[in-house]
Amino acid sequence: MKKQVLSYWLKDSQKKTYPRLEKNLNVDILIVGGGITGILCAYQLAKQNKYRIALVEKNRLYHSTTGFTTGKVTVQHDDIYHQLIKNKGETIARAYYQANSEAVQGLKKIVEEENIDCDWVDTKAILYAFSEEEAKRLQREQNAYDTLGIPYEWLDKETLPFQTLGGLAIPDQGVFHIVRFLDGILNNLNVDIYEKTKIIKTNPTEKGAVAETADHYKISAKHIVLATHYPIYKRFNFYFTKIKPTCSYVAIAHEFAIKPENAYINLIDPVLSIRFLDSADPKLMVAGFGHDVKNYYSYLDQIHKLKAMATERLGAKDFTEEWYNQDYESMDMVPLIGKITDAPLYLATGFRKWGITSAFVASLIIKDLIEGINNQYAYLYDPNRNKNTFKTVCYNFAMLSTVIKTKLLTVPKSIKINPGNGRIIQHKGSKIGLYIDQNGKTYSVKPICTHLGCTLRFNNVTKTYECPCHGSRFNYDGTSLDGPAVRNLTQL
Ligand SMILES: Cc1cc2nc3c(=O)[nH]c(=O)nc-3n(C[C@H](O)[C@H](O)[C@H](O)COP(=O)(O)OP(=O)(O)OC[C@H]3O[C@@H](n4cnc5c(N)ncnc54)[C@H](O)[C@@H]3O)c2cc1C
Ligand code: FES
Incomplete structure (x- = not known):
């Protein structure tokens, strides 16, 4: 089969297009960015049936980061829980788990209620260890699950379908076809959508905020949601000092030597994340070999190493689609979601390659902030937290050498x-x-x-x-x- 650098998901898009904005607009809520965050925010807000909402996208809906994910829907964001307990305490770690657990269930409910045909499969999410060091980290994560009361099952190495030192499985998680899921939402969404409409400025006004498009049209809104992956907001915008871009590689194999069930990921580089696609004609999706974007690694080398590891460990052959993409991560592992101080502008970023549940959490926090409702998770994700941590200072110091190197x-x-x-x-x-x-x-x-x-x-x-x-x-x-x-x- 011919190899393609193209997302598996995007080729199944319903390919509906939307007009470019060619007039000024006045709405209650403007959502900028048509990835999963923007679309879920539009969905939650439109369900309230009381707002005039516009969503604008500078290119095509979901053709940026969202269209290049691996589509795992899980609370198992690597071994985050022991790190959260250690760095932020049990209460925050538990709140993070609950928020993401509600997101897994919330996304599944949308699939059922909206009757969306998106290959949702209930699955176990399994954190596994290749090395002794990973096995130690698994042990620590298992202790964290015990502390927080997260349901799990310990899997001995004999019970896993490929050679490992064991695994930690969380039941009732999911995998899906993200583009078909979003198309399902878009089909019933009562929101004005514009593509090829780039916002170049957003400014607070007395009545809310105004956004200007690259074609010089103005959109006045009471609230503006910046669901733009990197939050575009000129004033006080130093988010590049607080979020770090990292990328990852993905490939799909049509032949493999393990039973097509469950979703897997290990912890230490080289990471080999695994899931299966299309239950009627199963394919293996592997992802990993991620790195900071500042490293001058070659795409071809990384993708080659990923496929070689999948072949060696899982018997993967006959690779077709392959791609890479990048996501931002915050310095303390928790996304930044909420309101920018003193302006009716909202942002959601730093999802650390776990953006599917995080986007759902963001959609509810932002809806509640707009509606003036107390959201129990808003404090955890507050984007104004952690102004100058040691990690942030070190990151930015190291960045200076990258600037000079370029x-x-x-x-x-x-x-x-x-x-x-x-x-x-x-x-x-x-x-x-x-x-x-x-x-x-x-x-x-x-x-x-x-x-x-x-x-x-x-x-x-x-x-x-x-x-x-x-x-x-x-x-x-x-x-x-x-x-x-x-x-x-x-x-x-
Ligand atoms: C390789 C890889 C695998 C991943 N796998 C998983 C996974 O299995 N599970 C999981 O939970 N997460 C995963 N993630 C993370 C997840 O894909 C992202 O966190 C998520 O898609 C981010 O969505 P978003 O809507 O915030 O951003 P995006 O999808 O990037 O959407 C932002 C949109 O805003 C638009 N935009 C930007 N600026 C402007 C502007 N000025 N005007 C108008 N529009 C603008 C962009 O064009 C874009 O379409 C993965 C990420 C990567 C890179
Ligand atoms: S993204 Fe900051 S200099 Fe290029």
């Missing part, structure tokens, strides 16, 4: 570029980014990040420019895709 990177003076490829080259004393499409058309851009000026690198597999500093990404033509950089790259 500046010192040497690139070739000239090089032959074949159609469908791109490179950054040195030309008359400056760096330029060149991409030649299959028809021979050349796109040249200034490969300098429009956020804080780091030099970008070109990923020849995804045809994107990527910033190793805070994770901004741009299409080969310079269009901004993700991250703190709102402006497109300068075309040359």
